[in-house]
Amino acid sequence: MASFSPSTMSTAPDARPMSPGVAPLPPMSKSLVTRRKTSNIAMQALCGFATFLAIIPLILVISYILIKGLAVMNLDFFTQVQKPANDMGGGMKHSIVGTLMMVGLACGIGLPFGIMGGIYLSEFGGNRMGFAIRFAADVLNGVPSIIIGLFVYAIAVLPITKATHGQITFSAWAGGLALGIMMIPTIMRTTEEIVRLVPMSLREGALALGDTRWHSVFKIVLASAKGGVVTGVLLAIARISGETAPLLFTALSNNFYNTDPSRPTASLPVTIYQFATSPSDNWQALAWGGALVLVSLIFVLSIAARYFTRSKN
Amino acid sequence: MTFSPSTSVATPETPMAESPPKRSADGSTQAATAEHLMPKPSQCSPVEGCGAVKMSARDVDLFYGSKQALKKVGADFTERSITALIGPSGCGKSTFLRCLNRMNDLIDGCKITGDVSLDGENIYQRGIDVVQLRQRVGMVFQKPNPFPMSIWDNVAYGPRLRGIKNKNDLNQIVEESLVGAALWGEVKDDLKKSALGLSGGQQQRLCIARTMATRPEVILMDEPCSALDPISTLKVEELMRELRAHYTLIIVTHNMQQAARCSDRTAFFLLGELVEIDESAKMFTTPTDKRTEDYITGRFG
Numbered sequence: 001m002a003s004f005s006p007s008t009m010s011t012a013p014d015a016r017p018m019s020p021g022v023a024p025l026p027p028m029s030k031s032l033v034t035r036r037k038t039s040n041i042a043m044q045a046l047c048g049f050a051t052f053l054a055i056i057p058l059i060l061v062i063s064y065i066l067i068k069g070l071a072v073m074n075l076d077f078f079t080q081v082q083k084p085a086n087d088m089g090g091g092m093k094h095s096i097v098g099t100l101m102m103v104g105l106a107c108g109i110g111l112p113f114g115i116m117g118g119i120y121l122s123e124f125g126g127n128r129m130g131f132a133i134r135f136a137a138d139v140l141n142g143v144p145s146i147i148i149g150l151f152v153y154a155i156a157v158l159p160i161t162k163a164t165h166g167q168i169t170f171s172a173w174a175g176g177l178a179l180g181i182m183m184i185p186t187i188m189r190t191t192e193e194i195v196r197l198v199p200m201s202l203r204e205g206a207l208a209l210g211d212t213r214w215h216s217v218f219k220i221v222l223a224s225a226k227g228g229v230v231t232g233v234l235l236a237i238a239r240i241s242g243e244t245a246p247l248l249f250t251a252l253s254n255n256f257y258n259t260d261p262s263r264p265t266a267s268l269p270v271t272i273y274q275f276a277t278s279p280s281d282n283w284q285a286l287a288w289g290g291a292l293v294l295v296s297l298i299f300v301l302s303i304a305a306r307y308f309t310r311s312k313n
Numbered sequence: 314m315t316f317s318p319s320t321s322v323a324t325p326e327t328p329m330a331e332s333p334p335k336r337s338a339d340g341s342t343q344a345a346t347a348e349h350l351m352p353k354p355s356q357c358s359p360v361e362g363c364g365a366v367k368m369s370a371r372d373v374d375l376f377y378g379s380k381q382a383l384k385k386v387g388a389d390f391t392e393r394s395i396t397a398l399i400g401p402s403g404c405g406k407s408t409f410l411r412c413l414n415r416m417n418d419l420i421d422g423c424k425i426t427g428d429v430s431l432d433g434e435n436i437y438q439r440g441i442d443v444v445q446l447r448q449r450v451g452m453v454f455q456k457p458n459p460f461p462m463s464i465w466d467n468v469a470y471g472p473r474l475r476g477i478k479n480k481n482d483l484n485q486i487v488e489e490s491l492v493g494a495a496l497w498g499e500v501k502d503d504l505k506k507s508a509l510g511l512s513g514g515q516q517q518r519l520c521i522a523r524t525m526a527t528r529p530e531v532i533l534m535d536e537p538c539s540a541l542d543p544i545s546t547l548k549v550e551e552l553m554r555e556l557r558a559h560y561t562l563i564i565v566t567h568n569m570q571q572a573a574r575c576s577d578r579t580a581f582f583l584l585g586e587l588v589e590i591d592e593s594a595k596m597f598t599t600p601t602d603k604r605t606e607d608y609i610t611g612r613f614g
Contacts, residue, residue, distance in 0.1 A: 126421065201458040204416060205520070209471040209527055210448030219470075224461045 062295070069292025072285045081257045082271075085280035092290050094257040095271040098172065099294075101259070102251060102267060103241050105176025110183025110236060115229060117184065118191025123217055125192070134192075141185040149246035152178040157250060172261035175251025179240040186239060190232025194225045227308045234305040238298045244269035268294045364391040367561040368413060368450075368531055373427035375408060375417070382408045385427075386587045388580055390531070395553060395562040397572035397593065400582035401608070406565045409582065410533050413563065414450035415443050431531070448475065451529035455536040457516035459508035459523075464491075464500050467508045467519055471527035486526050494522035495552050514545025521552060532556065534564040538571065550575050569609060573597045581605045 076091045083090035117137070121130055152174055161169045198221045206216035222229070247253075252264040253271060268290050275287035368390040375383035383405045390396050398406040408417065415436060417423045429436050436446050448471070460467050468487040477483060487504070491497040496518040500511070508519055517537060524532055534553075538546040553575050556562060566572050572579050573593055580590040581602075589602045600606045607613055 199458070201454055201456055202460065204419070204452075204454060205458040205460065205523075206470070207419070208414065208416065208447055208452035208454075209474060209523065210444050210446075211470075211474055212444055215474070220460050 065288065065291050065295055068285075068288035072289040073292070077286070077289050082255055082275075082283070082286070085278060085283060088282055090282070090286065092268070092271060092286060092293070094254060095266040095268045095290060096293060097257065097259065098251070098254070098265040099241060099268045101261065102172050102175045102179055102247070102265065103237060105172060105261065106179035106183055106240055107233075107237065109177060109180025110187055110240075111233060113180075114184045114187025114233075114236070115191050117188040118229075119195055119217055119222070121188065121192040122195040123213070123221070134189075137185040137188050140181075141189070144245070145182060145243050146245035146248070148178050148181055149249045152181070152246070153249035168262050170250060170252035170264040172251055172258075172263070172265040175247045175265060175267065176261070178246035178250045179243060182240050182243065182246060183236045186236040187232050190235070191225075191229050194228030194232065195221055197228070198224050230308045231305040234301045234308070238301040238305070241297055241301075242269055242294055244273055364394065366390070367392040368429070368431050368563075370409070370412070370430075371428040373409070373412060373425065373429060375405075375412065375426075376422075376424045377420070378422045382585055383412070384585045386582075386585075388587055388590050390561055390563055391578075392561050393557060393559070394577040395557050395564060395575055396590075397576035397579045398563065398565045398582060399567075399569060399572050399579060399608075400588075401613070402567075404582040405585040406580075406582045407535050409587075410535055410563060410565050411452075413531070413533055414447050414452055416447075416452065418443065448527050449529055450531040450533060451524035451527055453517070453520050453524055453532065453534040453537050456540050457513055457520050459511070459516050459519055461507070461509060463505050464508045464511070464519060465504040468522050468526045471523060475527065490522040490526040491519075493525050493552075493556070494518045495548055495555075496522055512545075514541050514548065517541055517545065517549060518552065521549070521556075525556075529560065531561040531563065534562065536565050536567060539567060546571075569597075581608060583608070 076089055077093075078091060078096065079093055080089070080091035081094040082092065117133070121134055121137075124130065125133065156174045156177055157170060160171075160174075195217075202220050202224060203216055206220045207213070211219075247267050247270050251267060251270070253274060254264045254266040258265055272287045272290040272294070275283040275290065278284065366389045369388065371387045373383055373386040374381065386405070386409055388396075398410060400406050411417045412425060412429055413436075417425065425437060431446070431450065435441075460470065462470075465487055468490050469483045472483060472486050477486070488497060488501075491500065496515060499515060500506075500519075508516065511519060517540070521532075521537070537553075538549050541549065550571065553562060553564065557577075564572075564576065576593045578590060579593040579596040581588045581596065581600075581604075583604055589596065589600060589605045591601070596605065597609060600609060
């Protein structure tokens, strides 16, 4: 088809008679060719420009956090807790440890329910029940995080406060529960999608050896979907570790270092919120440090998620 | 149904010389073995064949939803023989094969009526444990489907399901099965490597070894060579002929030369019907049915 040009086309009818179905088309006009070439270049340029505009905020945010955050980065930041507003120095150890603790608790809830739910949807969810669960998960995924916080406050924090006569009120348990609930739909849906991609032939291979459905799913299907499931989990962790709203009514915060999950616990996002809105210059500077730590955490998780997706392929 | 490592492990120098442990409830199959070694083709009935009947199907109708895929299919499969199922695509031969170890159970809207029996016991009756059935009737698929784990783990998968935990026993079974599948020489130093790194032909032989490791009585093969090159095909065909001494093999193939070369008996399917089943020598020279002749001589299909 390399010699397909208007000139050869116009001579074609003379060369040999053609049936009506393959009659040659009239040649393209020069102006049309020029117009199409120009619009092609213009649209490509426009798309490139739009992309550039879209990433400008990202670049600005990240560079601003880096500059402001690195200024307060030192050993004290990771080893000390906050000092009174008028003092200099101090750190965010209590918030970093609190975030890690609550993310860990959230994983304890989100991982088993999310992964097993995802497997159920993929393997046995072809019925009405599966449809209902899938729909519920999607709705839960869209519920604003502050609603989840209020819900956990109502079902866990308030009753326990009453039962213990105020001995236990806000706690890392409740914070972890709220974050865990937020993780479930994300993990469930990604696990479902990934597990669904595992070829049927692998399942049949295991069943033909006399395996039970459950065992074959866990040993074979989950093993081949491992990379994708890990990716889903990491992205879910990245999402919840920056959540502020669900922790306001559940873990509250704490000015002191605390490793007891039944007590109010500080977290990076809530502490950033408190520091950034305080009049203390020192606290405001520390808030930037907290933001840097949080962004780095999410950045590392995202890179790890990409790595696991790639190694699967 | 009990698997005893001691009997299968007794002769490591000639691993496959020994037949797999007998599991039939009655001793009749044992007695029929000697007779089977000297088949008398003239006395064989076209449907029932020679030797003891291992599996048989009677009046099998199968529906996918409202579409009928099998119509009154009936055939007997004799012990220690190779039966080839041939026919054009979509004629129901794979569907029929999958009826024999109830793999069709997985498909929604699939309904089966009629009798399929293994050693005289209907495998579709209530109370049949599908898991145990599939351990007795193994299956090799069209596309090699090694599990994403090491070669050793692949072969040991089935025996482990049966509760064999002893590492030495498992090593023995893995070696025997790989030797039996003519793969041992190629992989014996790489048992811990991932099975996904093997070539297509090696993967298919690994899948055969994996099936053999559960010591089934019947092995179903669904176009086992269709994804393989001619050399690998040759190896798998040689393997089938060796397996014939111990197992009942039922093979779906699109390759009529393969059916003629390897099988003792051939069944011809067309549009969901079993047109004809007979000795392969007779089927490929003097078939009874006109349709079989047309297909075999290449007039259609």
